[in-house]
Amino acid sequence: MLSIIETRRRIEAGELAPAAAVEAAMAAAKARNGDLKAFASFASDSAAAPGAGPLAGVAVGVKDIIDTADLPTEMGCAAIFGGWRPRADAAIVDRVRELGGSIIGKTETTAFAYLDPAPTLNPHDAARTPGGSSAGSAAAVAAGLIPLAIGTQTAGSVIRPASFCGVAAIKPSFRLLPTVGAKTTAWTLDTLGLFAAAADDLAYALAAISGRDMAFGDDPAGLRFGVSTMPHAGERSPESEAALERAASALAAQGASVTQVTLPGALVEADRLQPTIYQYELHASLGWEWRTQRAAIPPGLAAALAAGEAVSTDDYDRARGAARRARNAAKDLFAEVDVLLTLSAPGPAPARATTGEARFNRLFTLLGTPCVNVPGLRASDGMPIGIQIVAPFARDSRALAAARLLELAIKAL
Amino acid sequence: MLSIIETRRRIEAGELAPAAAVEAAMAAAKARNGDLKAFASFASDSAAAPGAGPLAGVAVGVKDIIDTADLPTEMGCAAIFGGWRPRADAAIVDRVRELGGSIIGKTETTAFAYLDPAPTLNPHDAARTPGGSSAGSAAAVAAGLIPLAIGTQTAGSVIRPASFCGVAAIKPSFRLLPTVGAKTTAWTLDTLGLFAAAADDLAYALAAISGRDMAFGDDPAGLRFGVSTMPHAGERSPESEAALERAASALAAQGASVTQVTLPGALVEADRLQPTIYQYELHASLGWEWRTQRAAIPPGLAAALAAGEAVSTDDYDRARGAARRARNAAKDLFAEVDVLLTLSAPGPAPARATTGEARFNRLFTLLGTPCVNVPGLRASDGMPIGIQIVAPFARDSRALAAARLLELAIKAL
Numbered sequence: 001m002l003s004i005i006e007t008r009r010r011i012e013a014g015e016l017a018p019a020a021a022v023e024a025a026m027a028a029a030k031a032r033n034g035d036l037k038a039f040a041s042f043a044s045d046s047a048a049a050p051g052a053g054p055l056a057g058v059a060v061g062v063k064d065i066i067d068t069a070d071l072p073t074e075m076g077c078a079a080i081f082g083g084w085r086p087r088a089d090a091a092i093v094d095r096v097r098e099l100g101g102s103i104i105g106k107t108e109t110t111a112f113a114y115l116d117p118a119p120t121l122n123p124h125d126a127a128r129t130p131g132g133s134s135a136g137s138a139a140a141v142a143a144g145l146i147p148l149a150i151g152t153q154t155a156g157s158v159i160r161p162a163s164f165c166g167v168a169a170i171k172p173s174f175r176l177l178p179t180v181g182a183k184t185t186a187w188t189l190d191t192l193g194l195f196a197a198a199a200d201d202l203a204y205a206l207a208a209i210s211g212r213d214m215a216f217g218d219d220p221a222g223l224r225f226g227v228s229t230m231p232h233a234g235e236r237s238p239e240s241e242a243a244l245e246r247a248a249s250a251l252a253a254q255g256a257s258v259t260q261v262t263l264p265g266a267l268v269e270a271d272r273l274q275p276t277i278y279q280y281e282l283h284a285s286l287g288w289e290w291r292t293q294r295a296a297i298p299p300g301l302a303a304a305l306a307a308g309e310a311v312s313t314d315d316y317d318r319a320r321g322a323a324r325r326a327r328n329a330a331k332d333l334f335a336e337v338d339v340l341l342t343l344s345a346p347g348p349a350p351a352r353a354t355t356g357e358a359r360f361n362r363l364f365t366l367l368g369t370p371c372v373n374v375p376g377l378r379a380s381d382g383m384p385i386g387i388q389i390v391a392p393f394a395r396d397s398r399a400l401a402a403a404r405l406l407e408l409a410i411k412a413l
Numbered sequence: 414m415l416s417i418i419e420t421r422r423r424i425e426a427g428e429l430a431p432a433a434a435v436e437a438a439m440a441a442a443k444a445r446n447g448d449l450k451a452f453a454s455f456a457s458d459s460a461a462a463p464g465a466g467p468l469a470g471v472a473v474g475v476k477d478i479i480d481t482a483d484l485p486t487e488m489g490c491a492a493i494f495g496g497w498r499p500r501a502d503a504a505i506v507d508r509v510r511e512l513g514g515s516i517i518g519k520t521e522t523t524a525f526a527y528l529d530p531a532p533t534l535n536p537h538d539a540a541r542t543p544g545g546s547s548a549g550s551a552a553a554v555a556a557g558l559i560p561l562a563i564g565t566q567t568a569g570s571v572i573r574p575a576s577f578c579g580v581a582a583i584k585p586s587f588r589l590l591p592t593v594g595a596k597t598t599a600w601t602l603d604t605l606g607l608f609a610a611a612a613d614d615l616a617y618a619l620a621a622i623s624g625r626d627m628a629f630g631d632d633p634a635g636l637r638f639g640v641s642t643m644p645h646a647g648e649r650s651p652e653s654e655a656a657l658e659r660a661a662s663a664l665a666a667q668g669a670s671v672t673q674v675t676l677p678g679a680l681v682e683a684d685r686l687q688p689t690i691y692q693y694e695l696h697a698s699l700g701w702e703w704r705t706q707r708a709a710i711p712p713g714l715a716a717a718l719a720a721g722e723a724v725s726t727d728d729y730d731r732a733r734g735a736a737r738r739a740r741n742a743a744k745d746l747f748a749e750v751d752v753l754l755t756l757s758a759p760g761p762a763p764a765r766a767t768t769g770e771a772r773f774n775r776l777f778t779l780l781g782t783p784c785v786n787v788p789g790l791r792a793s794d795g796m797p798i799g800i801q802i803v804a805p806f807a808r809d810s811r812a813l814a815a816a817r818l819l820e821l822a823i824k825a826l
Contacts (some may be wrong), residue, residue, distance in 0.1 A: 004744045055496040069701060070704075080500070081500060087493070087494060087497050088702060089700070089701040089705075090701075091697050091698060091700050091701075093701075094700035094704060095697070095700060097704075098700065098704060166489070178597075178600055178694070178697050178698065179600070180600060180697065180698045181597075181701075184591075184593040184594075186591070187588065187591055187593060188588075199635040210726070211725075211726040212726050212730075227712075264503065284502060284504050284591050284593065285509065285591065285593045286505050287502070287507035287508060288501040288502040288503075288504075288506075288594075289501060290506045291507060291510075291511060292482075292502075312624075313623070313624040313625055315626075343558070375708060411560050
């Protein structure tokens with residue numbers, strides 16, 4: 001994979017020109033796109049790469065539900081948004097450009113970031129899903145085409161594809177990155193996320209984009225890891241179960257504090273009610289599409305919208321209350337451990353008929369807590385198995401520090 | 414003014430056809446628009462008025478920063494968004510249509526809902542501002558052209574124009590009405606609001622649109638009113654100061670409990686820091702406009718964007734912390750009184766060179782608490798002076814019940 005930090009190191013050392021780095025990424029992305037289908041559209045070749053800024057020379061892919069003034073934004077649904085060109089860039093797009101980053105194209109997404117598969121293939125096995133909904137963003141980074149991609153997560157749409165494709169990714173704390181100009185599908189859940197080669201690359205990009213220090217002040221070796229198998233999340237593959245144990249052992253072998261934790265009942269209850277919130281907000285957010293363009297909506301999304309139409313405001317308000325209680329319960333949990341260690345997905349990438357499930361992710365999106373996918377472990381057939389780090393709200397730098405520690409521990413296995 | 418409830422009563426009694434009600438409003442709106450300039454565009458005359466639904470026969474004006482698929486959405490800034498036509502309706506637009514309401518046109522707004530005046534005149538005095546930023550929405554209802562208008566408030570953009578134009582309006586609790594498809598200018602502040610003839614009309618429309626019961630369960634005569642002069646909000650006109658005292662006396666004369674309250678220091682501090690939050694988020698939200706279309710941005714907005722560019726993330730995060738503390742302090746305040754009674758604006762509408770000031774509103778937008786403007790009092794020159802009711806978060810029905818009580822008390826003066 002292409003590392004942002006290594007790219008930037010070479011640029012700052014004068015070994016690489018920003019424009020050359022961007023051109024190389026563009027050429028690689030175009031060459032691979034016929035089979036990988038990671039990109040929905042490409043910027044014009046003549047688009048100038050800024051010569052300065054912390055992201056100068058960094059080629060970026062942006063999920064195609066995020067507005068771009070100079071590229072189509074088709075929402076993964078050409079039947080409704082075919083050829084659609086917004087007037088303005090989304091806030092994250094403008095920010096990346098302000099920092100010198102070059103948006104070389106829009107990445108494929110499932111329709112309106114829901115579950116119906118995108119055309120993208122998994123770089124590790126063309127028969128498997130790359131996951132969703134940020135399918136193209138995960139696949140493009142995993143295939144080594146670009147060092148940074150932007151995605152969104154409403155349930156598990158960043159961490160799951162990162163797990164399936166074997167890349168690092170962060171879903172930051174809720175609202176750390178403003179979603180202005182990203183298509184809203186659920187206003188209390190939609191969260192922007194980043195894909196990159198490793199935790200350090202994520203930290204570099206997130207610090208630049210958010211304007212916050214992502215260096216971890218304390219000694220990361222002192223972090224207390226709480227392992228949760230999340231039994232409420234249901235079935236998972238035995239190989240994934242074993243991978244979580246290996247990750248915990250690897251950390252312990254490096255001297256980290258690792259204990260087993262049980263998620264409080266309030267978190268389990270909030271997880272159970274997450275679909276109520278998502279479906280209600282999805283239906284309200286896509287009201288125009290549902291009422292006027294129904295025939296063009298794919299079946300998975302249509303079922304969710306129909307379910308959302310049936311959710312009462314009382315049920316929605318009760319579920320939101322449960323989410324508030326869970327956020328308080330999470331504070332108690334994080335008094336005992338510094339970060340959680342869980343699976344990122346129920347198993348390695350399944351076949352392409354689905355995009356997999358968000359059972360290990362949706363709770364944390366609802367809580368608004370930062371989550372990082374740590375790649376490096378693999379199933380016996382070579383497919384990636386991701387491990388998820390979860391930190392308290394607004395402790396994004398801690399989540400990244402813990403992820404780096406786990407990366408090193410896995411490498412030392 | 415046109416009352417939603419009276420319009421609906423006549424329709425349900427068979428005295429009025431929905432299409433006739435909408436046509437009459439459209440004709441009146443078009444006839445007055447040459448001088449009033451309340452509407453930025455009109456729907457086609459052939460647009461069918463639905464025959465059924467709780468808003469059937471209700472002609473609605475929608476602020477022109479809110480997306481409509483069949484009408485331009487120019488953001489009050491034709492230099493950048495001239496002729497812009499979104500692909501989808503905003504959630505509120507779709508919801509109004511689903512309920513049978515007829516959107517007869519888009520209402521004038523200041524550019525990007527900031528302070529630079531819109532072309533709209535105050536229906537009570539063409540030399541005065543109608544207020545902003547929801548200028549056209551307030552003026553169209555005040556002039557009796559339409560029974561319902563949609564606006565937005567980020568600081569004082571619903572309550573202030575309602576006060577200056579002498580109409581009822583509600584800024585509901587934060588996120589009660591999803592802002593999906595409204596141009597984001599500050600994601601933790603932007604709130605949709607409604608303008609109508611009286612509190613009962615607001616309650617009818619808000620109940621229908623939000624899907625929540627807006628009937629007040631308890632006896633409104635038992636409500637405890639806490640009067641705050643809000644000294645921290647600075648200078649106000651003597652006639653407005655007297656009007657607040659008259660409102661308090663009118664309530665007391667009807668047997669209501671009325672006491673003086675002092676806003677806790679945490680609220681005063683949050684009010685002081687509100688511009689930090691607004692300017693920071695404004696700059697992030699309008700990043701593309703600021704970086705690529707600067708020459709087309711009017712001077713007031715340009716100054717705010719420049720100020721926002723200079724706000725550090727540290728200062729922003731500290732101000733957000735102050736806002737959280739103020740929300741907790743507001744809970745304590747509302748243990749002592751059920752609603753607050755304050756001025757809606759520092760005085761009657763000033764001359765058209767400005768849109769007035771949000772000094773009595775911005776705190777409550779930051780807190781997310783429901784606010785209602787109650788019209789009925791006037792300055793010696795006949796200009797309206799609005800009184801603001803503020804209720805705790807999510808107690809919108811209480812705010813409306815208190816507003817109705819005040820309306821009756823003012824009528825009994």
